[in-house]
Amino acid sequence: MPESLGLVELTRTLVAFETINPPGNERPCAEHLGGLLEDGGFFVSYHDFADTRTSLVARIGGASDTKPLCFTGHIDVVPLGAAPWSVDPFAGEIADGKLYGRGTTDMKSGVAAFVVAGLNLAKDFAKGPGVVLVITAGEETGCEGAYHLAGLGDVLGEAGAIVVAEPTSNQPWIGHKGALWLKARTTGVTAHGSMPEQGDNAVYKAARAIGQLEDFDFNIARHQVLGKPTLNVGSVHGGLNINSVPDLAEVGIDIRTILDQDHAILRSQLTGYLGEDVELESVVDVGGVLTDPADEWMQEVHEIMTEILDGPPESRTAPYFTDASALTPAYGGPPTVILGPGEAVMAHQTDEYCLVNKIGEARDAYIEIASRWNAR
Numbered sequence: 001m002p003e004s005l006g007l008v009e010l011t012r013t014l015v016a017f018e019t020i021n022p023p024g025n026e027r028p029c030a031e032h033l034g035g036l037l038e039d040g041g042f043f044v045s046y047h048d049f050a051d052t053r054t055s056l057v058a059r060i061g062g063a064s065d066t067k068p069l070c071f072t073g074h075i076d077v078v079p080l081g082a083a084p085w086s087v088d089p090f091a092g093e094i095a096d097g098k099l100y101g102r103g104t105t106d107m108k109s110g111v112a113a114f115v116v117a118g119l120n121l122a123k124d125f126a127k128g129p130g131v132v133l134v135i136t137a138g139e140e141t142g143c144e145g146a147y148h149l150a151g152l153g154d155v156l157g158e159a160g161a162i163v164v165a166e167p168t169s170n171q172p173w174i175g176h177k178g179a180l181w182l183k184a185r186t187t188g189v190t191a192h193g194s195m196p197e198q199g200d201n202a203v204y205k206a207a208r209a210i211g212q213l214e215d216f217d218f219n220i221a222r223h224q225v226l227g228k229p230t231l232n233v234g235s236v237h238g239g240l241n242i243n244s245v246p247d248l249a250e251v252g253i254d255i256r257t258i259l260d261q262d263h264a265i266l267r268s269q270l271t272g273y274l275g276e277d278v279e280l281e282s283v284v285d286v287g288g289v290l291t292d293p294a295d296e297w298m299q300e301v302h303e304i305m306t307e308i309l310d311g312p313p314e315s316r317t318a319p320y321f322t323d324a325s326a327l328t329p330a331y332g333g334p335p336t337v338i339l340g341p342g343e344a345v346m347a348h349q350t351d352e353y354c355l356v357n358k359i360g361e362a363r364d365a366y367i368e369i370a371s372r373w374n375a376r
Contacts, residue, residue, distance in 0.1 A: 007116045007363055008099065008356060010036075012092030014075065014108040015101040019137075021076035026137035026145075027054035029075045033115060033135060034058065040119040041126065042133070047155060049148035053137045057155055060122055061130015061374070067160030068130045069373040070331065071118070071366065072146075072323055073111040073340070074139030077103035083350045098353040105342030109354040110165025110362060111135060113341055117366035121374070128374035132157055139323050142181075142284035146326035159331040161297050163369065164322045167342025167354075170309060170361050172301045175290030176318040176338065177226055178257040178325065180266060181283040183250055184209055184274065186238075190247040199245030203238040205277045206249035210236070212274055213253065218266075223258040225290060226317055230256045252283075259288055286325035290317070291335045301337050304368050308361060319344065339365065 017029035027048070034044040034056050042058040049055070061068060080089055080102060087093045089102040099109070118131055125131055134156065138144030149155055186206045191199030210233055222228045231253065238249030257263065263285050271280055291298050293315050305313045318338050328336045341362035342354050 011109045011112040015092040015103050016090050019076045020079050021140045024076050024137055025052045026075050027052040030054040030056045041122045049144055055136040055145040055149055058133040061125040061128055064129040066129040066376045067158040068132050069370055070132045070159035070162045071114040072134040073107050073165040074136045076137055076140050078140050078348050081350050086351055097356050099356050100353045102352055104354040105167045105352050106347035107166050107342055109342055109359045110340035113359055113362040114165050114366050117363050121370055136323055143286055143323050143326045146323035150326045150330035156330055161334050162336040164324050164338045165340035166322050166338050167340050167344045167347055168338055169343055170341055170358055171314045172305050173316055173318050173338040174293050176321055178288035179284055179286050179321045180255040180263045182253040183281045183283050185279045186249045186277055188247045191245040193243035196245050201245050202249040203246045206238055206251050209274050209278050226258040229258050286321050289324045289328045289336050295335045297335045308365050
């Protein structure tokens with residue numbers, strides 16, 4: 001491992017790369033991480049799904065019949081939001097045990113933790129099953145980088161289990177719902193606002209659709225772990241000026257699905273439910289993942305985290321989606337745990353932070369999980 005590489009310092013360095021998505025521009029951050037990993041003995045490959053939208057895959061080891069362990073995380077972050085920050089969002093300031101900045105929780109602290117863990121164990125990994133680190137671009141807008149990697153043939157290689165370093169306060173979560181984001185579009189005919197009878201108001205059509213969406217019933221039984229599917233209208237846009245009849249309106253719909261819900265069928269159901277005045281377009285379409293908590297490896301992870309957390313961890317699922325939507329199926333469905341140092345409630349927040357001690361805790365957890373895997 002590079003002698004001067006510290007865990008908190010690496011997290012701060014990653015935060016300093018402005019990878020707000022859109023536009024993303026993850027390449028400089030990916031190349032920085034790739035350089036560290038190459039210096040540490042990893043074989044690194046870079047893969048762009050668009051200009052400067054760079055993901056990387058780093059691997060070491062493989063001298064075993066056991067498949068390697070995969071760690072994954074993304075390096076894009078969401079926009080800063082309209083509210084002013086009380087700190088520089090890219091400076092990585094530390095106060096009262098908290099590391100502040102956009103992406104500290106979601107999820108550059110997690111990436112830093114597994115990169116440092118991997119570099120610490122690089123010599124050991126070279127003699128066993130090893131690890132593969134999948135560091136992606138474009139996760140925040142629908143796992144674009146991960147799906148791109150999954151479609152590139154043998155770029156990802158193999159993995160026998162996956163650790164997703166998304167924010168869980170180092171609790172080992174066993175899965176998450178799927179997500180289907182739709183844009184509902186209504187159209188009309190524009191006219192002067194003083195003569196609305198001469199036009200056809202697209203906003204009125206959108207309003208009727210929103211009322212229908214509030215009453216939509218999925219008509220499906222609650223999943224015992226993932227709960228029930230949800231639907232939320234998250235955005236409404238219509239019209240260009242106050243004194244014209246609007247001829248276009250768009251409604252953003254965020255649906256979170258449970259296992260066995262077919263997104264194509266669900267979209268077809270909504271199309272029929274909303275009627276011919278509404279056109280639906282898919283914006284994000286990612287599946288859910290769930291690992292049986294009784295899985296042998298998941299039990300091992302829980303055992304490790306019980307010791308590190310000084311008590312039994314929660315057995316629950318994440319409220320958000322992750323790159324596991326793309327990577328778990330691409331790797332053939334191995335057990336997948338979501339486990340990272342960030343605070344889930346701080347994701348996408350103004351003055352986002354991660355607790356400094358949680359970053360070191362995550363590194364220690366990753367080292368123990370990977371060491372046990374490599375001893376197989």
